[in-house]
Amino acid sequence: MNHFSLPRLSLRFIPIWRRHFLVWKKVAATSIIGHLADPIIYLLGLGYGLGSLLPEMGGTSYMVFLAAGTVCYSTMNSASFEALYSGFARMHEQRTWEAILNTPVTLDDVVLAEILWAASKSLMAGMAVILVIWLLGLSHSPLSLWLIPLSLLAGLCFASIGLIMTALAPGYDFFMYYFTLVITPMMLLCGVFFPVTQLPPLLQTVSAILPLSHAVDIARPLLNGALPPGATLHIAALAGYAAAGFYVSLVLFRRRLSR
């Protein structure tokens, strides 16, 4: 049982994913209302408020510009909250992992299930925003349907990165660092609210390697009915972050739980 051995994947993650889904089903109504209300408030509030001052951005109305960013940061937020706060509760406070690990399920299965579940939450959040975008008439392109698989991919990426923090966390307070020092800067640097070209060159370089930028760069052209340039690279980057995050978090969890 070497901590650094590669993940051994199996279908045994399915009953764990179903467990998380069953918990969610009990609060599904609240959760769905939240997923829908949040983007409506942001898009309408910022879109009308700021949008009236900024008649056009990147060739579209500000509200359309903001719509693509909203899909991406919603998926980032929902995967991050699930992987950090809910994941930590399951690992540490409720000892759910301990109960599961006493069965013929391994830690690799448990961590994979966490990532897939958090990504599922991203998928739901992303689909809710896309629904709002259609209802508000912000996109008419069938290409916008591609934002559904993008939400899942972005979810996998942010869930995997987030689990690294969960594996290192002594307690819930620790997550404040991640949200303040990683999530919030990403929201401001990655072209969610304004084009990255407004940033000084150094910050543009930083922005280019952040995962949220890759998601935004795919999402924005698709909503406008265009194929995103460099899509393969962006997809590869998101998948790379997801794979690396999975591996690093798994190694850290193996170390943490073998004590």
Added chain:
Amino acid sequence: MSAVISAQNLRKSYARQEVVSGVSITINKGECFGLLGPNGAGKTTTLRLLLGLIAPDGGELELLGEPVPRHAREARLRVGVVPQMDNLDPDFTVAENLLVYGRYFGMKDSEIEARIPALLEFANLTHKKDAKIPTLSGGMKRRLTLARALVNDPEIIFLDEPTTGLDPQARHLIWQRLRELTQQGKTLLLTTHFMDEAERLCHRLAILDQGRIISEGSPRALISQHIEPQVVEVFGERAGQWARENAAHYAGRFEVSGETAFCYVSDAQPLLAHLQGHGELRYLHRPANLEDVFLKLTGREMRE
């Protein structure tokens, strides 16, 4: 009898401190085996090693014929575990906890649902089927945890301090259920620091201290091997002084702890006659028990 657990010379260190230092255990099918020891003796670590949840630094181990930790997963398909701390799913009802847990063993929903009524009856929780976990008492939670450990109809059940924190009624009910399980031919491996629990339930037990097994055998054999058959406890303010002056005369071995003198004797009559002449001293005459063995072997000092 066939061995269902066989461990030789298991070792495990954490941060260069050896927690398990060469433990060898053989447990036969149908046995109730107890692992006793003070806090920090290595009981829980030994259980985790036996389950293949952590890898030993040295030693050989087979669980239900499977080499562990290499094939721990296959072995755990046929094992049930009652952990020390409750880890039921608080968001689920009693029945949902059983259903969700059974799925981890790869069981079909229909298969689990067919088992749930009998499991609930075993746990005296039929009337609580749809109750949420936070509404259950401590005893009910323990019983549900035991029922959950049986969902896959295991051959061996590991129980880590199954009755810690329970009131006497709840403990007796758990004991009764554990006896039923051994009658059904299940093998039980339990850790406890309640000596009466070990004496009542266990066919055989091992006393673990500082990562080593310091004695092993049936409760009766351990008592007769280590302790004189009779114990007279003399207590009161002047018990210490009395013991220093008189105990050696009547008892082959005695110990003073606080305001109590423990006198270990083969024949208690001369000592009892002497005590009847000292009305200021109170005393209790009883047969030797496992607690006497435990305290003799592991000492009276606190382990913290």
